Amino acid sequence: MKFFIIGSREINLAFKLIGVDGEVAETRAEVLDAFKRQTGQGGLRNLPSSPQCEVLILTEEAASLIEEEEIAWQKTGNFPLIVEIPGLNGHMEGKKSLSQAIREAIGVEV
Numbered sequence: 001m002k003f004f005i006i007g008s009r010e011i012n013l014a015f016k017l018i019g020v021d022g023e024v025a026e027t028r029a030e031v032l033d034a035f036k037r038q039t040g041q042g043g044l045r046n047l048p049s050s051p052q053c054e055v056l057i058l059t060e061e062a063a064s065l066i067e068e069e070e071i072a073w074q075k076t077g078n079f080p081l082i083v084e085i086p087g088l089n090g091h092m093e094g095k096k097s098l099s100q101a102i103r104e105a106i107g108v109e110v
Helices: 009-019 026-038 060-065 068-077 100-107
Strands: 003-005 020-023 055-059 081-085
Touching: 003 009, 003 026, 003 060, 009 020, 020 026, 020 055, 026 055, 026 060, 055 060, 060 068, 060 081, 068 081
Parallel strands: 003 020, 003 055, 055 081
Antiparallel strands: none
């Protein structure tokens, strides 16, 4: 399974140490461009015709910049699957953790 990370420089370096490729993107334009290329929707630098990874990891900060596009993509049910992770400063205020989301969805504490 191929993973790809979009986020800050520090997060990208950490994931690079375990063999996960990524792209540093901190503005909306950079995040959206990387997101479109990885989901096979094109982008400013190249135009892939299919998704480039199976799991796309976004930091919460990056995801908040392209929230509408991310939700629209998730509704299609296509690859890549999108996973949000906290940035270096922890969870953003107002964001649910994975265990909180599971607890709300099925009523079981993980």
